[in-house]
Amino acid sequence: MNPKDFGKVAVLMGGPSAEREISLLSGQAVLASLRRSGVDAHGFDPAERELADIKRFDRAFVILHGRGGEDGTVQGALELMGVPYTGSGVLASALAMDKWRTKLVWQAAGVPIADYLLLDAGSDLVAATAHLGLPMFVKPANEGSSIGITKVKRAADLAEAYDVAARYDELVIAERFIDGAEVQFPILGERVLPSIRIEPAGEFYDYDAKYFRDDTRYHCPGLPAEQEARLHASVLHAFRVLGCRGWGRMDLIVDRAGRPFFLEMNTVPGMTSHSLMPMGAKAAGIGFDALVLQILETSQDAGARPAPGGRHAAG
Numbered sequence: 001m002n003p004k005d006f007g008k009v010a011v012l013m014g015g016p017s018a019e020r021e022i023s024l025l026s027g028q029a030v031l032a033s034l035r036r037s038g039v040d041a042h043g044f045d046p047a048e049r050e051l052a053d054i055k056r057f058d059r060a061f062v063i064l065h066g067r068g069g070e071d072g073t074v075q076g077a078l079e080l081m082g083v084p085y086t087g088s089g090v091l092a093s094a095l096a097m098d099k100w101r102t103k104l105v106w107q108a109a110g111v112p113i114a115d116y117l118l119l120d121a122g123s124d125l126v127a128a129t130a131h132l133g134l135p136m137f138v139k140p141a142n143e144g145s146s147i148g149i150t151k152v153k154r155a156a157d158l159a160e161a162y163d164v165a166a167r168y169d170e171l172v173i174a175e176r177f178i179d180g181a182e183v184q185f186p187i188l189g190e191r192v193l194p195s196i197r198i199e200p201a202g203e204f205y206d207y208d209a210k211y212f213r214d215d216t217r218y219h220c221p222g223l224p225a226e227q228e229a230r231l232h233a234s235v236l237h238a239f240r241v242l243g244c245r246g247w248g249r250m251d252l253i254v255d256r257a258g259r260p261f262f263l264e265m266n267t268v269p270g271m272t273s274h275s276l277m278p279m280g281a282k283a284a285g286i287g288f289d290a291l292v293l294q295i296l297e298t299s300q301d302a303g304a305r306p307a308p309g310g311r312h313a314a315g
Contacts, residue, residue, distance in 0.1 A: 001297055003038035007058025009296065012074065012085075014045035017066030018147050018168065026271040027063045033292040034061070051077055059299045060085040061292075062268060067142065070268045071097035084299040088267040092243035096265040099173055100141045102242065106262055109241040111234070114253070114261045115176040119162050128174055129155045135177045138162060140169035151177075180255035183222045185235045186269065186280035187248045188294060192232040193280035197222025218276070220283045223254065231260060238262050246298035249277055 011034065013027020014020055027043060034041035044054065046064070051074070054060060060078055062085050064070060072094035078085045088096065095101055103113050117128050119138070129136075138161040139149040148168040150161035158174075165172040182200075186193040199217035221228055235250045242265055249269040253261045269277040271292075281291040 001293075003034075003293070004040070006039050006296060006299075008056070009034060009039055009041045010044040010054055010057040010060045010083075011041055012044050012046065012054075012060050012062045012064050012069065014047050015064045015066070015069045015074075016047045017064070017068050017070075019066035020047070022270055022272065023063060023065040023069065026065065026275070029271050029273070029288075030061055030063050030292055033289045034296070037289050037293055039293075039296070046074065052081075054078065054083055055081050057083060059083060059296070061296055061299070062086050063271060065268055065270065066147075067097070070266075071142070086295050086299045087246045088242075088244045088248065092245065093267050095242050096244065096248075096267045098142055098171075099139065099264055100171055102265060105241060106238060109237070111238045111241065111262050112260060114178050114263070117174045119165075119172040119174050120170075121166075123162075125158045125162070126155070129158060132174055132176045137175045137177060138165050139173050139175065140165045140167075141171035141173050142169045178253040178255050178261050180253045180261075181222070183252055183254050183260075184276050184280075185231070185250045185252075186277045187235070187239055187244075187250060188281065188286075188291070189246070189298065190236070191284075192235050193286075194220055194283040195222040195228055195231070196220045196276045196279055198276075216274075218279060220279050227254075227258060234260060239265065247277070247295050 011027050011031045014024050031041055031043050060083055062069060062074065064074060068074060070093060072090040075085060075093050076090045079090065095105060100118065103116065106113055115132060117131060119128065134155065135151055135153045137149060138152055148165045150164055152158050152161045162172055182198045183195050184198065185195045197219040238250060239248060244265060244267060249266040251263040251266065253263060255261065269275065271277060278288050278291060
């Protein structure tokens with residue numbers, strides 16, 4: 001599309017979630033890129049402006065991370081107001097934001113996941129430790145950017161890890177540790193881009209490692225060519241069964257035997273200088289400005305239904 005054909009574009013960023021800081025960084029990068037490309041783009045922070053004002057725009061680039069922006073809430077509002085928007089729709093956004101319900105859907109569709117338990121204030125933590133083993137990860141079900149996540153290495157620390165996660169969500173997941181490589185696959189349209197294998201300097205790929213530290217090591221492509229190619233069909237299958245569309249980033253662990261375990265689907269990935277979506281796009285020959293424009297083009301199909309996600313989609 002000609003950049004002028006997009007009309008007046010709102011770049012939805014910031015918002016009230018725990019990921020506001022990163023959303024603003026991503027949003028500023030997207031806004032600057034769109035303007036460089038000649039798009040009539042404007043920043044729009046729903047935490048500081050009435051969302052109803054969005055009706056003054058022709059379309060929206062959603063770069064709100066976390067609750068209120070990545071969970072289907074703003075997508076529903078945009079659909080009611082008839083404003084085309086980037087990325088996944090209401091149902092897929094809500095599902096992908098909820099790690100537990102994502103696991104349920106993936107299990108039903110044959111997508112491999114790590115063993116897990118749901119924890120609440122009355123859970124038997126001794127039994128949970130016996131079932132999952134140590135170390136394990138404890139995380140809130142409805143947060144992103146590794147917020148509220150703890151890698152538990154001692155049984156005595158599990159109660160504190162639960163308390164940390166429960167500050168962010170009443171639904172807490174304890175997940176078995178998989179010894180392997182953390183690999184993330186950006187997705188653009190129906191295309192799986194080159195993966196990124198992450199080597200964090202700390203215990204795991206936490207908030208600081210994702211956005212601020214300079215000692216995290218990235219390998220792109222992250223896997224040998226044959227293994228990478230085999231995983232593309234599975235990644236696209238996992239994307240489709242949630243009903244996702246437009247763009248996103250799939251996070252998984254590949255164990256030492258080469259088996260994938262899917263962790264979560266990010267429907268509004270980061271677009272900062274440390275983000276993996278631009279990194280995978282660059283490896284595929286797509287520069288940042290071209291990537292941003294291609295994502296914006298998905299707003300043309302905001303009302304369309306995603307491709308079917310049945311078992312046949314796995315190839």
